[in-house]
Amino acid sequence: MKGFGVRYVDEFRDPEKARNLLKEITGLSARLQSGKARPLQIMEVCGGHTHAIFRYGIETMLPDEIELVHGPGCPVCVLPMGRVDDCVTLTEIPGLIFTTFGDAMRVPGSKKSLLQARSEGADVRMVYSPLDSLRIAQENPDREVVFFALGFETTMPSTAMTVLRAEAEGITNFSLFCNHITIIPTVKAILDSPELELDGFLGPGHVSMVIGNAPYDFIAGQYRKPIVVAGFEPLDILHALWMVLKQLDEGRSEVENQYARVVPKDGNPVALDAIGKVFELREFFEWRGLGSIDHSGVRMRRPYEKYDAETKFAIRSTRIADPKSCQCGEVLKGVIKPWECKVFGTACTPETPLGALMVSSEGACAAYYQFGDVEKIHARRAEVKAVEPMMARTRS
Ligand code: SF4
Secondary structure (H helix, E strand, O other): OOOOOOOOHHHHHOHHHHHHHHHHHHHHHHHHHOOOOOOEEEEEEEHHHHHHHHHOOHHHHOOOOEEEEEEEEOOOOOOOHHHHHHHHHHHOOOOOEEEEOHHHOOOOOOOOOHHHHHHOOOOEEEOOOHHHHHHHHHHOOOOOEEEEEEEOOOOHHHHHHHHHHHHHOOOOOEEEEEEEEOHHHHHHHHHHOOOOOOOEEEEOHHHHHHHOOHHHHHHHHOOOOOEEEOOOOHHHHHHHHHHHHHHHHOOOOOEEEOOOOOOOOOOOHHHHHHHHHHEEEOOEEEEOOOEEEEOOEEEEOHHHHHHEHHHHOOOOOOOOOOOOOOOHHHHHOOOOOHHHOOOEOOOEOOOOOOOHHHOOOOOHHHHHHHHOOHHHHHHHHHHHHHHHHHHHHHHO
């Protein structure tokens, strides 16, 4: 099965090869799960994998013996409400231009999203990279420009390099509202969570391009769980799942790299160098639905503090609890499936998201809403509709 012979994108979607992999997966999982009370639980850490799994219907093809748990690897989805409120506070500073990636515009804050702030007159602009934001700062020297920096190690290098360029070019009206997060402490927190009993992991492809494979050694060594770094095409995901099962079947727990065509063993030294120069770990960082996780976020190092919007504009981290009806945390930890949330598809839809998992296309709820089992979605809606009049009677 090793090197299953694909070179072009079409070949990564070859139905015949997918059928062969599924046959192997079915055989292995039946043997591994035999007699156990629960299915094998494998977490895909990365939001890009979650999207691909729903988009290509991979979950529905898998045997009942395997359950995929959708992890916290969508940075927009884990952004806490308080940080969105802090963004809105920044947009209210007279003359300030706030720049952000498009998918962060709709994340709900406790009062409004950035999109709503813009509709009320704030100067919020969508950009495709931090360099776009730096260019806006150069074009508007008499105004402060803030870039909403968020994402895992995948996007951290471009932000770090933008700060280095701002310094090299002597640009002083540019700063970051830094919400970058790091994946390793989060996976550790998940492994320590008593609510989850995971059997293995699909490792994040994009983050691993930057950090390499070595940071995952503790998962295989200390926690004795297999992890396979995976690509994003359907055959990549099926192949990586097969590799996880093969490890379980042979009693191994190792870090393997299915995505070796893109992910170098030691990551990207230039990107790691830029990250190391500009950022240092925060003591703790708040995650939506997961609470505070030690050393899971980064902040600017002292020499670059002048580019830190939090310091420059004295922003104090606001802490706001999620709405009671929102079950994002339980979905993020894999305790419930997206469609089991009380407001899925009713009060919470991609058009009117209550929780952040419904905003980004990498969020499990948005992916499930777009590509998931339509019957389950309709059944859930009917169930909620039937209960609503009773609830109303109880309230009155
Ligand atoms: S349906 Fe909405 S509120 Fe419920 S878990 Fe998903 S995003 Fe969160």
